[in-house]
Amino acid sequence: MAKDWLRWHEDYGTAGSSLARRLEVVRAYLERALTEALAGPDGQRRLISMCAGDGRDVLPVLARHPRGRAVRAVLAELDPELARRARETAAELHLPDVDVRTGDAGRADTYRDTAPAHVLLACGVFGNITGADVRRTVAALPSLLVPGGIVIWTRGRGDGGPDASARVADCFAEHGFHELAFTSPSDARFRVGMHRLDGTGSQPVPDRLFTFI
Numbered sequence: 486m487a488k489d490w491l492r493w494h495e496d497y498g499t500a501g502s503s504l505a506r507r508l509e510v511v512r513a514y515l516e517r518a519l520t521e522a523l524a525g526p527d528g529q530r531r532l533i534s535m536c537a538g539d540g541r542d543v544l545p546v547l548a549r550h551p552r553g554r555a556v557r558a559v560l561a562e563l564d565p566e567l568a569r570r571a572r573e574t575a576a577e578l579h580l581p582d583v584d585v586r587t588g589d590a591g592r593a594d595t596y597r598d599t600a601p602a603h604v605l606l607a608c609g610v611f612g613n614i615t616g617a618d619v620r621r622t623v624a625a626l627p628s629l630l631v632p633g634g635i636v637i638w639t640r641g642r643g644d645g646g647p648d649a650s651a652r653v654a655d656c657f658a659e660h661g662f663h664e665l666a667f668t669s670p671s672d673a674r675f676r677v678g679m680h681r682l683d684g685t686g687s688q689p690v691p692d693r694l695f696t697f698i
C-alpha cells in the first residue's frame with residue numbers, strides 16, 4: 486500500500502519529535518546555503534526541492550532570509566494536497582517566485598528548466614528509493630547544479646548495521662562534492678547533510694532519476 490504522506494507530515498507538529506528536530510537542521514542549513522550560494526551573472530539564485538512535501542522546510546526560510554525573495558524556486562511534489570498546501574503557504578508568505586509543481590520529481594523534466602540550480606534539496610528522498618536510484622540521482626546532480634551549487638539532503642541511519650547515511654555521503658564524495666556540514670545526533674536516527682559541488686557536471690541527466698519504493 487502506498488505510504489500516507491499526509492499522515493507522515495503530522496509528526497512535524499509533535500514538539501521534540503525526530504521530524505521536528507530534523508526540520509530545524511534543514512532550515513538552518515538552507516539559511517547557510519542561501520548566504521553562501523553564489524549568484525549567477527544576472528544576480529539570480531535558483532532552488533529546486535525534490536519531493537517537497539508541504540514546503541515547510543523551504544518557504545519560511547525564503548520569506549525571512551535577506552536573499553530569499555530573490556530566489557526563483559521550484560518545489561516538485563506528487564501529492565496534490567501537499568502541493569496545494571505548499572502553494573497556499575507560498576501565497577501567504579508573499580513569495581511569487583515560488584513555483585509549486587504537482588508532479589513526479591523522479592523525472593528530471595519536472596524541473597529541468599530551472600537547472601542549473603544554486604541550491605537543491607533532496608529531503609525525505611534517499612530513504613525511500615533503492616540504492617541504485619540513490620547513486621543515479623547523486624550522479625546526475627552535478628549536471629543539475631551550477632559549479633559551487635549546494636545540496637541539502639537527509640537520510641535515516643536505518644535499523645542496526647552500518648549507518649545508511651554514510652553510503653549517501655560517500656556517493657556525494659565520489660561525484661565531485663565536498664561536505665559542508667553533517668548532523669548525526671546520537672539520540673535520533675535522522676541525518677542531514679550539506680554538500681557543495683566542486684567542479685562542473687558534464688554527464689547528460691537521465692530522464693528518470695528515481696522511483697519511490
Ligand SMILES: C[S@@+](CC[C@H](N)C(=O)[O-])C[C@H]1O[C@@H](n2cnc3c(N)ncnc32)[C@H](O)[C@@H]1O
Binds near residue numbers: 490561610
Ligand atoms: C518523506 S516525505 C518528504 C517531504 C519533504 N521533502 C520533507 O522533508 O518534509 C516524501 C515526499 O515525497 C513525495 N513523493 C513521493 N514520490 C514522489 C515523486 N515521485 N515525485 C515527487 N514527490 C514524491 C511524497 O508525497 C512526500 O510528500
